[in-house]
Amino acid sequence: MSTPSSSRNSWKVSASIVSKRTSNPIRAIVDHIKVKPNVNKSMISLALGDPTLFGNFKIHQTCTDAVAKQLHSYKSNGYPPSTGYLSARKAVADKFTLPEAPLTAQDVIITSGCSGALDMCIGVLCNEGDNILLPRPGFSLYQTLADSKGVEVRYYDLLPENNWEMDLKQLETLIDERTATVVMNNPSNPCGSVFRKQHLLDFLEVCDRHHLPVIADEIYCDLVFSGNEFFPLASLTKTVPVLSVGGLAKKYLVPGWRVGWIFIHDRQDIFAKEVREGLNSLSQLILGSNSLVQSSLEDILHNTDSSFYDDTRVQLEANAKLSTEILSKVPGLKVIVPQGAMYVMISINIAEFKDIDNDIIFTEKLLGEESVMCLPGSVFQCPNFIRIVFTSPPEVLKEAYERMAEFCARHHK
Ligand SMILES: Cc1ncc(COP(=O)(O)O)c(C=O)c1O
Structure with a gap:
């Protein structure tokens, strides 16, 4: 029987570096x-x-009925594919596809909440030591995820005197060789702001010039008030690759159901096979989101009364x-x-x-x-x-x- 090495002669268990950051x-x-x-x-x-x-x-009865139907069918109790049931991906693609930003089931990944989508998008685009541009003020999970992955955070400012529009001049000064991506959030948590179309076009022009892919957090999508309009970022560009994230949490009023999604918008094939495969690999870490809720997506998204x-x-x-x-x-x-x-x-x-x-x-x-x-x-x-x-x-x-x-x-x- 081998004797323990001298350095392992008492208990010493530490938390990992990742957990500490x-x-x-x-x-x-x-x-x-x-x-x-x-x-x-x-x-x-x-x-x-x-x-x-x-x-x-109150949530709509279509949503509760849909989940009850799946529960009683006994058909949605197993592991779904890690990127989501094909039927769920198709239901989401059919709901959100636009002529200017087409989606098929292959462009959709079902995730564990929008948080899970953000985790995967930051994870697939950023290496340790890269930097990421985040909005200030912004949803604090972006920083948590970047810190956890050893990605340097650089903040670009949102201007209160300008309805919280992005300070694009300042944003541009932050970009360098190691800038992996920029996160933009519209409508915004915490600001409650909604970006004008021209402002989004100006933002995309900066991203295009610097060849910067975008993570667009659009979880609040068209929850906008009179006089404002929501423009999905990907619908305004043919050139900038965009990973858009969203989910059921806010618009469908069920944050606890933990279903979100990623849309891969990449009409120039810049993400190509590699980023899609990377997302596929990352989806295997936790094997995706709740089976009952994803199998209900078709009913939830397509049968809920407007x-x-x-x-x-x-x-x-x-x-x-x-x-x-x-x-x-x-x-x-x-x-x-x-x-x-x-x-x-x-x-x-x-x-x-x-x-x-x-x-x-x-x-x-x-x-x-x-x-x-x-x-x-x-x-x-x-x-x-x-x-x-x-x-x-x-x-x-x-x-x-x-x-x-x-x-x-x-x-x-
Ligand atoms: C801007 C933004 N993105 C993402 C999320 C996370 O959404 P989920 O609950 O689906 O993980 C939230 C939740 O508050 C949010 O405000």
């Missing part, structure tokens, strides 16, 4: 908030981008309007009017407050005094803003905003 910026900041909510006031959270929390956004989307949009738009109307009257706050999705970013004019030095202190004190929770902009790399999710019922929003107004009045100079 993986962290969630939201938790890193929010977990340090030690302030307890005011026990005399009911807790109102405007922090979570989950439309199911209050029961006011009035369901309109109702969701109308409700969201009314909440966005209410939020803008009330909060723009509060001294010290400035609302950047939302154009879509379920978020509004509010700028805090720190100089107007006597004892609030930054967005984190604002958030902490608001929680401690008024039991209202929202996220500080710092978690999205955007200090001195707060992000509000306006999916709560109107009466809850009104109550929260009244408390915020009283809070601001108390701390105003």
Whole structure:
């Protein structure tokens, strides 16, 4: 029997380097908030981008019936192919194909939520040591995924004074030989902004000139308010290769069902075989998403009455309007009017407050005094803003905003 080597004569188990460089910026900041909510006031959270929390956004019965049908069929209990059932990929392709950006089942990969899609897209395009361009402010998972993979993050700015459009001049200065891809998010979390067509064309012109492939996070797709229009990025270019990601979470109001997708838009065959094969390999890591939900996609996507989307949009738009109307009257706050999705970013004019030095202190004190929770902009790399999710019922929003107004009045100079 061999004797253990001298270096292995006691227990020493460490966590991996990858696990140590993986962290969630939201938790890193929010977990340090030690302030307890005011026990005399009911807790109102405007922090979570989950439309199911209050029961006011109801999913359509077609969706529940579709999943029940699959459950009772006993035919969707096995492992689906890692890139998704062919029928699910076809259902998605048929739903989202456009004359300007055609899709077949071969261009669609079904993933475990849109998060899974982002993980695979960043994973297939970036090597350790490469850099990736991310929006600031932006959805914090992009940074988490890049850090975890040893990819350097470079932020390009979104300009609040310009409806959060991308600062394309500054973005261009970040690009070098090792820039593997740029992530753009439209409509935006956390900004609630929707990009104009010309702005998207200008962005694509920069990507084209620098031969930069794009990851387009379009999970909120056409959840946009009157006067705005959603243009899928891939429909505006014949030359720039685009991996678009989306899923059921937001528009279909079922984030817990964990089904998302990747669309491979590559009309010049620049990704060619290699990137498709790479995505295929990465899909094998976790063998794809939930079988019951993917097998229901055909019914969900093709049989849900269009009035369901309109109702969701109308409700969201009314909440966005209410939020803008009330909060723009509060001294010290400035609302950047939302154009879509379920978020509004509010700028805090720190100089107007006597004892609030930054967005984190604002958030902490608001929680401690008024039991209202929202996220500080710092978690999205955007200090001195707060992000509000306006999916709560109107009466809850009104109550929260009244408390915020009283809070601001108390701390105003
Ligand atoms: C911009 C954006 N992308 C991706 C996701 C993740 O979606 P999923 O829940 O399908 O993983 C979210 C969720 O909040 C999001 O806001």
